[in-house]
Amino acid sequence: MTAANACDCGSGHPQRRIVLTGGPGAGKxxxxxxxRRALCSHVRVLPESAGILFGGGFPRGPAPExxxxxxxxxxxxxxxLEATVATAxxxxxxxxxxxxxxxxxxxxxxxxWRSVGTTLEEQLARYAIVIHLRVPPVDDYNHRNPLRLETxxxxxxxxxxxxxxxxxHPRRFEIPATHDFxxxxxxxxxxxxxxxxxxxxxxxxxxxxxxxAL
Numbered sequence: 347m348t349a350a351n352a353c354d355c356g357s358g359h360p361q362r363r364i365v366l367t368g369g370p371g372a373g374k375x376x377x378x379x380x381x382r383r384a385l386c387s388h389v390r391v392l393p394e395s396a397g398i399l400f401g402g403g404f405p406r407g408p409a410p411e412x413x414x415x416x417x418x419x420x421x422x423x424x425x426x427l428e429a430t431v432a433t434a435x436x437x438x439x440x441x442x443x444x445x446x447x448x449x450x451x452x453x454x455x456x457x458x459w460r461s462v463g464t465t466l467e468e469q470l471a472r473y474a475i476v477i478h479l480r481v482p483p484v485d486d487y488n489h490r491n492p493l494r495l496e497t498x499x500x501x502x503x504x505x506x507x508x509x510x511x512x513x514x515h516p517r518r519f520e521i522p523a524t525h526d527f528x529x530x531x532x533x534x535x536x537x538x539x540x541x542x543x544x545x546x547x548x549x550x551x552x553x554x555x556x557x558x559a560l
Contacts, residue, residue, distance in 0.1 A: 353386035355545025359437035362541055363428060363472055365444035366534065367512065368479035369505025371498070372523075374442055377479065377531045381440060384535055386546050390431050394442035395423040410453045414461070417448040421462050424448075428472070437543050444476070445469045446515075450507035466514065475517040477537050479530065481505040482523040 366374050378391050399419055405412055424445050431439050446469045452458040459465050481501050512518050521533050539547065 351382075351385070351387045353388050353546055355386075355388070355543070359388055359435065359543055359546075361432070361434075361436055361439060362474040363439045363441055363444070364538060364541060365441045365446075365473045365476045365512075366479065367443050367447055367476060367508055369481040369508055370501040372479035372481045372505065373527060373530060374479060376527065377534050378440070378442060380531050381535060381538060385538065385542070388435070388437040388542070388546050389440055389538065390434065390436045390438070391440045392427050392431065392442060395420045395427060396443070398423060410455075413451065413453045414456070417452050417458065418462055420451075421445050421448045421458075437546060438538065438541055440538065441473070444473055446473075446511050447508060449511040450504060466511075470512075470515050473515065474541060475519065475537065476512050476515045477534050478509060478512065478518060478520045479534065480509075480520060480523045 366377060368374055374394075381389065382391055396416075399416065400406060404416060404419060406416065407413075424441070424443070428439060428441065446466065449458050449466070459469075481498075481504075483498075509520070519537055521530055524530050
C-alpha cells in the first residue's frame with residue numbers, strides 16, 4: 347500500500363479473511379495489484395503460497411509423491427501466511443488462494459485432510475467469502491507467467507476442480523470470464539469493498555473527492 351492508501355478511520359477492526367481464487371490465467375495477479383492501488387491500508391494482500399514455494403525451487407513433477415508433497419507444503423505455508431497477519435490491525439486479509447485450493451490439485455490416493463490433520467469443513471470456515479475468477483477462453487489465455495505450466499485445456503480442468511472444492515462455502519461468488527478484464531476486476535473489487543468497515547468506506551469516498559478536486 348502507498349501513502350495514498352493510508353486510512354485514518356481508526357483501529358481495532360475485526361479481521362476477516364477473503365479468498366481470491368481461480369484456475370491458472372484467471373487474472374488473480376492483476377486483480378490483486380488493482381486492489382493494492384484502489385483500497386485502503388486496512389486491506390492486506392497475502393502472496394500465493396505456490397508461487398513462494400515453486401519460485402524458491404520446491405521440486406515439481408508429475409509423480410504422485412511429488413504432487414502430494416507440494417500440496418501439503420502449500421497448505422502449511424498458506425496457513426502460516428495467514429497466521430502472520432492474525433494480530434495485525436487490518437480489516438481484511440486478502441488471500442491469493444486459500445487452504446482449500448490444495449484439494450483441487452491433490453492426486454491422492456490418500457486423503458489430503460487426513461494427511462494434514464484437519465477437515466474440509468474446518469478449512470471452509472476459515473474464510474468469510476470466496477471470490478472465484480473463472481479462467482478465460484483459449485484465445486484470451488495468458489501464457490506469460492513463467493511458473494505456469496498448464497495448457498488452456500488443463501487450466502479449464504483445474505478451474506472446474508476449484509469450483510467443486512469450494513462449492514460448500516456459503517458465501518462463494520463466481521465472476522465469469524469476460525473480454526473486458528477491467529469489468530471482471532471491478533466486480534471483484536466491489537465484493538471486497540462490501541466487506542470493509544464503514545470507516546474505511548468513508549475514507550475511500552473522501553480520498554476520491556480529494557483526487558477529483560486535484
